[in-house]
Amino acid sequence: MSVFEAALGRIFGNPSMAVAAVWISAATSEERTVRVMRRAQDRISEFGAGRFVSDTMLVDVRVSDLPDPRPGDLIVIGADSYTIQGEPVRDRERLIWSLDLRPS
Template identity: 40%
Template sequence: MTNAFIAAIDALFADPNIGEDAVWKAGGVGPGVAVRIIRKSPDRLAEFGESRAVLPTLTLDIRRSQSATIAEGDLIVIGAETFKIIGEPMGDALALVAACEAVKV
């Protein structure tokens, strides 16, 4: 893996317009670990027969270098908001970033 990709990912997460400070709590307990995340809120289209609904979603991207073992049920605290990871985090092709679907708790 080239350092150029790692440097690019680090720059994105460090950018104050893109990345945010957060605390990752493995298993939802303990003091947690300081991490940087990128919050994404894409809409998802759900179809029910002839009807369609647009559903809001929340995805939190987190660097694997900061959270190698992030898993379903873990908590991410961003300021005063707490989010629970639902489903298994999905990795990118270079194993640099995990995309975690989350819900506010």
């Protein structure tokens, strides 16, 4: 285990930084408990002369917890259910997935 993986374990284990979630595969209905860090920044999109601000829901999850997320899979955080939209993206060290979610 690298130093980065050990640090991520502590960060994702901290209840102030990450929350428990359930991943549900759209293909096989397999379920897995994971810890996610939520990032809900606004996204600015331009269309012609207009600029639109929209809410987003992004989460980070460790690759070791969730090796193969796919678009259409569900992430359930508390009572809220989200669908992964778009392709999941890994960080440079290939340790964290960033998932773009939309409400289900």
